[in-house]
Amino acid sequence: MSRLSRFFFGFLDVLLAVLLGAMALMVFVNVVMRYTMNSGLPLSDELSRFAFVWLTFIGAVVVYHHRQHMGMETVVAQFGPRGRRVLMGISDLIILGCAGVLMHGTWKQLPINASMSAPVSGLSMAWVYGIGLFTGAGIIIITVERLFRLATGRMSDAELRGFGGEMDDLYDSPARAKAGDRAE
Template identity: 80%
Template sequence: MRQAARLFFGFLDILLALLLAAMAVMVFVNVVMRYTMNSGLPVSDELSRFAFVWLTFIGAVVAYHHRQHMGMETVVAQFGRRGRLVLMGISDLLILGCAGVLTHGTWKQLPINASMSAPVTGLSMAWVYGIGLFTGLGIILITLERLARLATGRITEDELRGFGGEMTEHPQPASAPRPQDRGE
């Protein structure tokens, strides 16, 4: 299961890179065309905006998976293990509620968006704004997995330290000898 999740999030990382590259190329080509030929590609403007929406919503799931979202680490750092566990549970429950609202709202809005077309490409706007379903469901699944681990006591100390804003890895200075160099 962990391998499947690792592959899935690796795929999302590649997709994000491709979306960012596509946006950069489309915008660059349009700028050059407008400067040199006094015209541009309207489809480039529209598709780069759609790519930005997808980039943002897919990136939200990836950032949430890696716990790179914003948090109140200053407050959480003041608590010990038990307090952090409680705050983590409360935080995950609030996130679950917000992701549920996002998913429900996107689902209710989808028929309206499906009936509208993009002005240049003619794409259904459901393709653009339907990404909210992916984001909402992705965050719900990640949060449910975290809550299950919290309820069963399988939260690691590194996760708790990370939740409090503490660094989980302590890199050694370049001048410090490595353990294998010291014969350990």
């Protein structure tokens, strides 16, 4: 499962890079065309906006997977291991609820978006805003897996320290520890 997970998130990293590159290219071409020819490509305007929406929602899943989202580490750091486990459980339950609301709302909104078309490309707006289903499902799957590991005692001490904002994972391997000693 870990290998599949690494492959999937590697694919998402590549997809994010492609979306970002495509968005930057479309905006750059439009700026140059407007400056030099006093006209632009309406399609690239619209598609760059859609790419931004997808970039944001897919990026939210990737950032959540890597635990790089915002947190209240100052508060969590005041607690010991048991308190951190409780706070992590509460946090994950709240996140699970919010992701469920996102998924439910996207599902309810999908028929309305499917009946509307983008003004320039004619693309169904369900393709644009349906990404909320992916984001909600992705965050729910990650959170359920984390809650399972937390409840069964399989949460590593490094993850628990990271939840409290401690970034001592640099010294996990002997080679990194030596490199860190030389840097000091």
